[in-house]
Amino acid sequence: MILYYQKIKQYINDYLSGVLNISNFEYEVQLKQFAQQYNLSMDNIKNLEHNFSLTKIDFIPHINKVRRIIKVYKKHDIIPFFLKCKLLKNIDLFPLIFELKIDGMMIVINYNNGVLESAITRGNLYSGENMLDIVKHIIPNNISIIDRLELRCEIFMSTITYNKYFANKFNSARHAMLSIVSNKKSSIEDYLKLNILVHDIDQNIKNIFLKQQTDIMCFLNKINLSYVPYVIVNNENDLNNFNIDLIDDKSILHDGYVVKINNLRLQNLLYESYSNEYRYSVAIKEIISFDSVVKNVIFQIGKENKIIPIIEIDLIKYGNLKCNNLSMYSMNFFLNERINIGSKIVVFFNGIFVYGYNNTNHEQYNGDLICPLCFHSFVIREKHGICENALCKNTIISIIKAFSKNIGINRMGTNTIEALCKMNIINEPEDILNTSVILEKYNQQLEQKNIKNFKKNIIYFCNTINLYIKKIKIYDCLFLMGVSRISYEKIKLICTNYKSNIMSFNFDNIKILNKLQINNLNLFFNNDKNKKRFLDLVNNFCN
Structure with missing residues (x-):
């Protein structure tokens, strides 16, 4: 409770003091997200907002409500x-x-x-x-x-x-x-x-x-x-x-x-x-346009393990603002607009950079679709680029981040997770639960002077994991497997109502799953190694 209390307090104070340059609508949207994330009602959030306002020494009400300008x-x-x-x-x-x-x-x-x-x-x-x-x-x-x-x-x-x-x-x-x-x-x-x-x-x-x-x-x-x-x-x-x-x-x-x-x-x-x-x-806010040319197309990892195309363009300057690359939002958008290296585009400015194009060759991008982390080719699924390589570091990092959030660890340490994956200390999502192995491998690499010394972070990371290990349930173990296209909430539901089916790997009779989800589970657990990973995880960490 203390962690979310401090996080919401910091956000409210930053907004009310003018540090956050966002609209009132964006502010309210974020408060609703906090309410969903921490299982609070909006009344609870508003009460917190009121209490934080009272504790701020120089915080006073307006005589007349300030209004918005459209x-x-x-x-x-x-x-x-x-x-x-x-x-x-x-x-x-x-x-x-x-x-x-x-x-x-x-x-x-x-x-x-x-x-x-x-x-x-x-x-x-x-x-x-x-x-x-x-x-x-x-x-x-x-x-x-x-x-x-x-x-x-x-x-x-x-x-x-x-x-x-x-x-x-x-x-x-x-x-x-x-x-x-x-x-x-x-x-x-x-x-x-x-x-x-x-x-x-x-x-x-x-x-x-x-x-x-x-x-x-x-x-x-x-x-x-x-x-x-x-x-x-x-x-x-x-x-x-x-x-x-x-x-x-x-x-x-x-x-x-x-x-x-x-x-x-x-x-x-x-x-x-x-x-x-x-x-x-x-x-x-009048729109100002700039002509430019696409110099290169690169791919970056975005939220939820989605691969986002980024186009590099000639440098554009407007006042103190500079721009030399633009996000294409999704692979579907990028391919539909037929952007390619050498395409002439128009970039619009209306307070933020907004993409607009004037393509001369009208040829769809014909370069390789390669994941920037594991260099395997990725697929386009539901409008987005998705790397389906189970050993892709980004896939592992995304699963661990989601896992830590779902079991209530709010200060997992994203940079620490990424560093452990890059050092090959964590090679599978469930490796984060073996804290003794993490410390042992880290100390070995530290002795060989292959890495920077951030032992305090590693110790804090392991201690945090140990505090939460007792809370782990079967659905947490299944989620850690990283089966694609099944949400944490759906996994929690099937493990609660179809536990015997899960432990026997019989997924065909689970009515709350669609055909694609059943097929993904069957394909994943047809691999004996994945079955062993799951059963070991359940036996070692679930009461």
Whole structure:
């Protein structure tokens, strides 16, 4: 329980503090995965989230819930996006405000009677980490306003500062900024290298003092605060001619632009009608394309023992981002798209690299399909490349990882497993249970100075295995055999209800298995060596 508790706590704290650059949807998906993995309900997860939030000293709630901005990928989708809302039909949307979408970290800054009160990260939209100790060194601590004021801002590092101080340490200005704000040892001098620009203010202030979005810029100037770079688009002709270069400040790293309705009366109407999104604004991430050529095709081992094609292309640079290879997701996708060495393709960029192609020869890949670990040819099954060599190191590693997870060992040590397999100390999945043999073989190789000394890791690994050996059941032993296309849950079910059939290797009458699974079991255990491996495992480790 302690292990999963710490893992979930670390994930929640990283997200709420802004270290994880993921959407709220992705955050919720991961929480659901934790719930399934550790047999928890979502109520239990939410309670953990609440408890962790309370234990965080500088963790405070937002006065107003932070909302999401919907994204589109084409300039021509802007007007249709707004017109989806019935409230905006038959209304002239122009003028529109086009603002630079800064690639930084969003914070909500609050002033109370002119005094800087808090600066809260986006967090989970309801609460976040207080960044007041950082922000107070960057913006005015006192402003001339007698009321409560909420500012939605972006904290970032200019590319000028990044190139001068951090280019050799971090991949981008955003990474450098996140390092400063997340490091408790950062100094005031580090904080002064950051910038803050406002991109919206509290809806209540808009209703009282202002009529148009452009009035916000004048209002902020009076209180010595700065707005993000923007331009006004007055009609459809200006919209068609708009180019991001009109607002692109070369000193600010950005990932698109945001379009807002200028009329604050309409903004307020939309704000009150929708509770989760800012429907009076939309983020644009226009797709930028690059021509390239496929130089080589290589194969890598992906998740679940699947072999993934990777195409190597000419180096592409976009800002601080570089790309010279692209994943083809699956063998089926790769072959259907008829990608080959020499194919001309187009690579699209919309915040992440997305594959697109323009193949000139239309010839399917005709190279060898070879497993990158054991160099045996692999087959394409259910759209994926699968190495069916039972002695493939990757197959053994995958089985051991899955086995350790299924019996509840959460800190097996992936690097240790891979190292033991490469040193030929582990040659079959069940070898991990023979901890005395593992230590003996390791010490022999250590004496011959054939390997690096990481004996502490090996001892910890063996001690962990010994703690869990008593928990091993028959279905764990069968799973360790590595019979293909049968899940752990299905194996557990048949061992519980058809134990006699399993021990007698009579699989034909097991009704909960399909023909393919029965055939795989029969083929596997027709080999007397595999029968002996299984029976030895059951006799030695199962009570």
